[in-house]
Amino acid sequence: xxxxxxxxxxxxxxxxxxxxxxxxxxxxxxxxxxxxxxxxxxxxxxxxxxxxxxxxxxxxxxxxxxxxxxxxxxxxxxxxxxxxxxxxxxxxxxxxxxxxxxxxxxxxxxxxxxxxxxxxxxxxxxxxxxxxxxxxxxxxxxxxxxxxxxxxxxxxxxxxxxxxxxxxxxxxxxxxxxxxxxxxxxxxxxxxxxxxxxxxxxxxxxxxxxxxxxxxxxxxxxxxxx
Ligand SMILES: Nc1ncnc2c1ncn2[C@@H]1O[C@H](COP(=O)(O)OP(=O)(O)OP(=O)(O)O)[C@@H](O)[C@H]1O
Numbered sequence: 001x002x003x004x005x006x007x008x009x010x011x012x013x014x015x016x017x018x019x020x021x022x023x024x025x026x027x028x029x030x031x032x033x034x035x036x037x038x039x040x041x042x043x044x045x046x047x048x049x050x051x052x053x054x055x056x057x058x059x060x061x062x063x064x065x066x067x068x069x070x071x072x073x074x075x076x077x078x079x080x081x082x083x084x085x086x087x088x089x090x091x092x093x094x095x096x097x098x099x100x101x102x103x104x105x106x107x108x109x110x111x112x113x114x115x116x117x118x119x120x121x122x123x124x125x126x127x128x129x130x131x132x133x134x135x136x137x138x139x140x141x142x143x144x145x146x147x148x149x150x151x152x153x154x155x156x157x158x159x160x161x162x163x164x165x166x167x168x169x170x171x172x173x174x175x176x177x178x179x180x181x182x183x184x185x186x187x188x189x190x191x192x193x194x195x196x197x198x199x200x201x202x203x204x205x206x207x208x209x210x211x212x213x214x215x216x217x218x219x220x221x222x223x224x225x226x
Pocket of ligand 1: 014015037038039
Protein backbone atom coordinates (compact mmCIF):
# COMPACT_ATOMS: atom_id res chain seq x y z
CA UNK A 1 0.00 0.00 0.00
CA UNK A 2 1.39 3.42 -0.93
CA UNK A 3 1.49 6.11 1.68
CA UNK A 4 -0.99 8.73 0.55
CA UNK A 5 -2.09 11.97 2.14
CA UNK A 6 -5.83 12.54 1.79
CA UNK A 7 -7.67 15.53 3.07
CA UNK A 8 -11.12 16.93 2.83
CA UNK A 9 -11.51 19.95 5.08
CA UNK A 10 -13.37 23.16 5.70
CA UNK A 11 -12.36 26.08 7.89
CA UNK A 12 -13.92 29.51 8.16
CA UNK A 13 -11.29 32.22 7.74
CA UNK A 14 -11.64 36.00 8.01
CA UNK A 15 -12.94 36.64 4.45
CA UNK A 16 -13.85 33.21 3.04
CA UNK A 17 -14.06 29.54 3.90
CA UNK A 18 -11.12 27.27 3.16
CA UNK A 19 -12.77 24.30 1.43
CA UNK A 20 -10.31 21.79 0.00
CA UNK A 21 -10.07 18.15 -1.00
CA UNK A 22 -6.62 16.93 -1.87
CA UNK A 23 -4.85 13.64 -2.53
CA UNK A 24 -1.06 13.45 -2.55
CA UNK A 25 0.53 10.03 -3.11
CA UNK A 26 3.92 8.89 -1.80
CA UNK A 27 6.85 9.93 -3.98
CA UNK A 28 4.95 12.80 -5.50
CA UNK A 29 5.34 16.51 -4.87
CA UNK A 30 2.18 18.59 -4.93
CA UNK A 31 2.83 22.29 -5.35
CA UNK A 32 0.25 24.64 -3.86
CA UNK A 33 0.24 27.96 -5.68
CA UNK A 34 -2.14 30.90 -5.53
CA UNK A 35 -2.38 34.57 -4.64
CA UNK A 36 -1.41 36.00 -1.29
CA UNK A 37 -4.05 35.29 1.33
CA UNK A 38 -5.57 32.35 -0.60
CA UNK A 39 -5.21 30.01 2.39
CA UNK A 40 -2.04 28.09 1.48
CA UNK A 41 -0.24 28.46 4.81
CA UNK A 42 -3.42 27.71 6.73
CA UNK A 43 -3.65 24.46 4.79
CA UNK A 44 -0.06 23.58 5.82
CA UNK A 45 -0.85 24.39 9.46
CA UNK A 46 -3.93 22.17 9.37
CA UNK A 47 -2.06 19.21 7.83
CA UNK A 48 0.74 19.56 10.38
CA UNK A 49 -1.75 19.71 13.26
CA UNK A 50 -0.90 23.28 14.30
CA UNK A 51 -4.48 24.31 13.49
CA UNK A 52 -7.75 22.39 13.47
CA UNK A 53 -10.25 22.35 10.60
CA UNK A 54 -13.88 23.19 11.45
CA UNK A 55 -15.06 20.15 9.50
CA UNK A 56 -13.52 17.20 7.72
CA UNK A 57 -10.74 14.67 7.74
CA UNK A 58 -6.98 14.49 7.21
CA UNK A 59 -5.38 11.06 6.90
CA UNK A 60 -2.08 9.50 5.95
CA UNK A 61 -1.99 5.98 4.62
CA UNK A 62 -5.57 5.54 5.85
CA UNK A 63 -4.69 6.57 9.41
CA UNK A 64 -6.85 9.49 10.49
CA UNK A 65 -5.07 12.57 11.86
CA UNK A 66 -8.19 14.72 11.96
CA UNK A 67 -11.77 13.59 12.03
CA UNK A 68 -14.00 16.37 13.25
CA UNK A 69 -17.07 14.09 13.44
CA UNK A 70 -15.27 12.08 16.15
CA UNK A 71 -13.43 15.04 17.66
CA UNK A 72 -10.13 13.41 16.66
CA UNK A 73 -7.05 15.61 16.35
CA UNK A 74 -3.64 13.92 16.53
CA UNK A 75 -1.12 16.43 17.99
CA UNK A 76 1.64 17.74 15.69
CA UNK A 77 4.44 15.81 17.43
CA UNK A 78 2.67 12.49 16.77
CA UNK A 79 2.12 13.06 13.03
CA UNK A 80 5.69 12.37 11.92
CA UNK A 81 5.75 15.44 9.70
CA UNK A 82 8.90 17.21 8.48
CA UNK A 83 8.38 20.97 8.17
CA UNK A 84 10.47 23.64 6.46
CA UNK A 85 9.26 27.23 6.53
CA UNK A 86 10.49 30.38 4.83
CA UNK A 87 12.15 31.52 8.05
CA UNK A 88 14.59 29.01 9.41
CA UNK A 89 13.61 27.49 12.72
CA UNK A 90 16.91 26.38 14.24
CA UNK A 91 17.88 26.52 17.92
CA UNK A 92 20.29 29.49 18.18
CA UNK A 93 22.27 28.01 21.09
CA UNK A 94 23.00 24.67 19.39
CA UNK A 95 25.58 23.95 16.71
CA UNK A 96 24.45 22.88 13.24
CA UNK A 97 25.25 19.25 14.07
CA UNK A 98 23.36 19.37 17.38
CA UNK A 99 20.38 21.05 15.73
CA UNK A 100 20.10 18.14 13.33
CA UNK A 101 20.93 15.49 15.95
CA UNK A 102 18.25 16.91 18.27
CA UNK A 103 15.60 16.08 15.68
CA UNK A 104 17.11 12.79 14.53
CA UNK A 105 15.28 9.52 15.06
CA UNK A 106 18.47 7.69 14.15
CA UNK A 107 21.68 9.55 15.11
CA UNK A 108 23.64 7.66 12.42
CA UNK A 109 21.87 9.61 9.67
CA UNK A 110 23.08 13.04 10.91
CA UNK A 111 26.48 13.10 9.18
CA UNK A 112 24.98 11.69 5.97
CA UNK A 113 22.40 14.49 5.86
CA UNK A 114 24.99 17.18 6.61
CA UNK A 115 27.08 15.91 3.69
CA UNK A 116 24.09 15.58 1.35
CA UNK A 117 23.09 19.20 1.95
CA UNK A 118 26.68 20.46 1.84
CA UNK A 119 26.85 21.74 5.42
CA UNK A 120 29.20 19.20 7.01
CA UNK A 121 32.08 21.72 6.93
CA UNK A 122 30.12 24.14 9.16
CA UNK A 123 28.71 21.47 11.49
CA UNK A 124 30.32 22.89 14.62
CA UNK A 125 29.10 26.47 14.04
CA UNK A 126 25.95 28.00 15.51
CA UNK A 127 23.14 29.38 13.26
CA UNK A 128 24.18 33.02 13.86
CA UNK A 129 27.55 32.25 12.27
CA UNK A 130 26.29 30.86 8.95
CA UNK A 131 24.49 32.35 5.94
CA UNK A 132 20.73 32.30 5.26
CA UNK A 133 21.16 29.70 2.52
CA UNK A 134 23.21 27.49 4.82
CA UNK A 135 20.61 27.83 7.57
CA UNK A 136 17.91 26.70 5.17
CA UNK A 137 20.04 23.69 4.18
CA UNK A 138 20.31 22.82 7.87
CA UNK A 139 16.53 23.24 8.21
CA UNK A 140 16.11 20.60 5.47
CA UNK A 141 18.55 18.29 7.30
CA UNK A 142 16.56 18.79 10.49
CA UNK A 143 13.22 18.06 8.82
CA UNK A 144 14.55 14.90 7.14
CA UNK A 145 16.36 13.70 10.29
CA UNK A 146 12.92 13.05 11.74
CA UNK A 147 12.44 10.39 9.05
CA UNK A 148 9.11 12.04 8.28
CA UNK A 149 6.11 10.26 6.85
CA UNK A 150 5.20 13.50 5.08
CA UNK A 151 7.19 16.60 4.13
CA UNK A 152 5.54 20.03 4.29
CA UNK A 153 7.37 22.97 2.73
CA UNK A 154 6.03 26.51 3.06
CA UNK A 155 7.97 28.77 0.68
CA UNK A 156 11.28 27.24 1.79
CA UNK A 157 13.36 28.95 -0.92
CA UNK A 158 11.78 32.38 -1.12
CA UNK A 159 14.36 34.15 1.06
CA UNK A 160 17.34 32.67 -0.81
CA UNK A 161 19.50 34.04 -3.61
CA UNK A 162 19.03 32.59 -7.09
CA UNK A 163 22.10 30.31 -7.05
CA UNK A 164 21.29 28.78 -3.64
CA UNK A 165 17.66 28.42 -4.59
CA UNK A 166 18.49 26.59 -7.84
CA UNK A 167 20.91 24.30 -6.05
CA UNK A 168 18.47 23.43 -3.24
CA UNK A 169 15.65 22.84 -5.72
CA UNK A 170 17.82 20.24 -7.47
CA UNK A 171 18.58 18.58 -4.15
CA UNK A 172 14.90 18.48 -3.25
CA UNK A 173 14.03 16.90 -6.58
CA UNK A 174 16.56 14.10 -6.01
CA UNK A 175 15.52 13.57 -2.40
CA UNK A 176 11.85 13.37 -3.31
CA UNK A 177 12.56 10.27 -5.40
CA UNK A 178 14.56 8.60 -2.61
CA UNK A 179 12.18 9.40 0.26
CA UNK A 180 9.05 8.06 -1.38
CA UNK A 181 6.73 10.05 0.89
CA UNK A 182 4.16 12.70 -0.05
CA UNK A 183 5.58 16.22 -0.28
CA UNK A 184 3.42 19.36 -0.19
CA UNK A 185 5.21 22.48 -1.33
CA UNK A 186 3.71 25.97 -1.08
CA UNK A 187 5.35 28.42 -3.46
CA UNK A 188 4.68 31.72 -5.23
CA UNK A 189 7.16 30.75 -7.92
CA UNK A 190 5.43 29.06 -10.87
CA UNK A 191 8.72 28.13 -12.50
CA UNK A 192 9.71 26.34 -9.30
CA UNK A 193 6.34 24.57 -9.24
CA UNK A 194 6.72 23.38 -12.84
CA UNK A 195 10.27 22.17 -12.18
CA UNK A 196 9.51 20.25 -8.98
CA UNK A 197 5.88 19.25 -8.95
CA UNK A 198 4.07 16.13 -10.10
CA UNK A 199 0.84 17.99 -9.55
CA UNK A 200 0.10 21.68 -9.16
CA UNK A 201 -2.93 22.85 -7.20
CA UNK A 202 -4.05 26.40 -7.71
CA UNK A 203 -5.85 27.72 -4.64
CA UNK A 204 -8.01 30.83 -4.89
CA UNK A 205 -9.94 32.17 -1.90
CA UNK A 206 -9.68 28.83 -0.13
CA UNK A 207 -10.77 26.62 -3.04
CA UNK A 208 -9.06 24.63 -5.76
CA UNK A 209 -9.35 26.23 -9.16
CA UNK A 210 -11.80 24.11 -11.25
CA UNK A 211 -9.37 22.51 -13.75
CA UNK A 212 -7.21 21.16 -10.92
CA UNK A 213 -10.24 20.00 -9.00
CA UNK A 214 -11.12 17.63 -11.84
CA UNK A 215 -7.62 16.14 -11.84
CA UNK A 216 -7.70 15.65 -8.08
CA UNK A 217 -11.02 13.83 -8.36
CA UNK A 218 -9.49 11.42 -10.87
CA UNK A 219 -6.46 10.88 -8.63
CA UNK A 220 -8.71 10.13 -5.67
CA UNK A 221 -10.67 7.59 -7.73
CA UNK A 222 -7.42 5.81 -8.64
CA UNK A 223 -6.26 5.78 -4.99
CA UNK A 224 -9.56 4.37 -3.75
CA UNK A 225 -9.48 1.59 -6.35
CA UNK A 226 -5.99 0.40 -5.22
N1 LIG B 1 -7.01 31.32 12.22
C1 LIG B 1 -7.53 32.18 11.33
N2 LIG B 1 -8.78 32.63 11.48
C2 LIG B 1 -9.33 33.48 10.60
N3 LIG B 1 -8.69 33.92 9.49
C3 LIG B 1 -7.45 33.50 9.29
C4 LIG B 1 -6.77 32.60 10.16
N4 LIG B 1 -5.53 32.36 9.69
C5 LIG B 1 -5.43 33.08 8.56
N5 LIG B 1 -6.56 33.76 8.32
C6 LIG B 1 -6.85 34.60 7.13
O1 LIG B 1 -7.04 33.65 6.09
C7 LIG B 1 -6.48 34.11 4.88
C8 LIG B 1 -5.46 33.09 4.38
O2 LIG B 1 -4.24 33.19 5.09
P1 LIG B 1 -2.97 32.31 4.72
O3 LIG B 1 -1.83 32.78 5.56
O4 LIG B 1 -3.33 30.89 4.81
O5 LIG B 1 -2.75 32.72 3.19
P2 LIG B 1 -1.57 32.39 2.18
O6 LIG B 1 -2.19 31.90 0.94
O7 LIG B 1 -0.57 31.50 2.85
O8 LIG B 1 -0.92 33.81 1.96
P3 LIG B 1 0.58 34.24 1.60
O9 LIG B 1 0.85 33.68 0.25
O10 LIG B 1 0.54 35.73 1.63
O11 LIG B 1 1.48 33.66 2.67
C9 LIG B 1 -5.91 35.47 5.17
O12 LIG B 1 -6.85 36.41 4.74
C10 LIG B 1 -5.73 35.49 6.67
O13 LIG B 1 -5.86 36.79 7.17
